[in-house]
Amino acid sequence: MGGDDEDERDDGRGIEREYSRRRKMSRGRFVALCIVEGNFALQMARPDNTIPARYKLLAVALMALLSVWAILTVRRGRTTVGADGVSTRGAFRVRRWAWHDIYDLRVETNPGQRSADVKSFTYLYENDGRRGCLPYLDDWQLPDLWAEVADLHTASARHRGMTWERRPAVEVLIRERAAYRKAQQRAITGALIVFLAAFPYLLWEISADGDPHPFLSLLLFCAPLAVYALLVLLFRRRYIRALAPA
Incomplete structure (x- = not known):
């Protein structure tokens, strides 16, 4: 069972x-994962790639860490x-x-x-x-x-x-925590949108000049965090208000 x-x-x-x-990943998802990782390796190995070597090493290290984490998660x-x-x-x-x-x-x-x-x-x-x-x-x-x-x-x-x-007091706590999780999910989505909108420009700066302006790098990471914090507060207040009895 x-x-x-x-x-x-x-x-x-x-x-x-x-x-x-006891069951492995479906074939379609395995193929999609191989395509994504293969494309990443191809882009990093391209001879006409102008991204500095230290950024390539950082990207490869992050991908390797994710792969190790995934393998250990499956095995352990x-x-x-x-x-x-x-x-x-x-x-x-x-x-x-x-x-x-x-x-x-x-x-x-x-x-x-x-x-x-x-x-x-x-x-x-x-x-x-x-x-x-x-x-x-x-x-x-x-x-x-x-x-x-x-x-x-x-x-x-x-x-x-x-x-x-079922205990009513615990059910209330569960609904409140569910509202907070939903707010977090929406806020993460908003922060990712901001990050992905700015990331291509950062890559262009790295390819063109080799080193982006420090302020640009700081802004790229601080702006999504600020958006996340703001959206968490807004969405949490909205969801908690919806749970309040009329």
């Missing part, structure tokens, strides 16, 4: 499960469920939650993920409304994600010491 790497046994302490990668990433609680492992970070600190486990579908491999994710909600995504506990790795999460609710009930009932 939980995949090839899932070990399920009743040892008197409950059901122990481990979720890790997993979600473990046991009698003591839930833990997740990423490329470098391990997080653990005891059952009494967990408010709920919920499957959520992102409408913007319709063209992605993973369309539905499982999130762990804490008692203060914060949430964390559980790696590989999704509809790409599991054929019936909803049944799996429902079974986890049942199997873990006696370890929590309480039922999985």
Whole structure:
């Protein structure tokens, strides 16, 4: 039920499960990724490229770091469920939650993920409304994600010491944090638009003169940050106001 790497046994302490990668990236996404990385390598290796060598090395180093992070995430990433609680492992970070600190486990579908491999994710909600995504506990790795999460609710009930009932105060916190996340997402989009609008000019400056003006480089990074901070405040106020009772 939980995949090839899932070990399920009743040892008197409950059901122990481990979720890790059992299905690879779809062929279409793998081809698209290869095209992007191949084009990047080609642009950096072109003999007529006038970008200074130090900027090329910086770009290659960033791409290498991203590649290492992605490989480690795939190889090390997993979600473990046991009698003591839930833990997740990423490329470098391990997080653990005891059952009494967990408010709920919920499957959520992102409408913007319709063209992605993973369309539905499982999130762990804490008692203060914060949430964390559980790696590989999704509809790409599991054929019936909803049944799996429902079974986890049942199997873990006696370890929590309480039922999985909804608490109004925690639901309010969850909605407020969701509003803040949505504000952050909108603000990041706005900041990226500003950055991408200015980035071609920076590349032109580097290609033409070798070194851009220090003020231009500072402005390129400070302007998106300022836009992000402003938009977070505006969107958060808007979403929180929408949550307020009439």
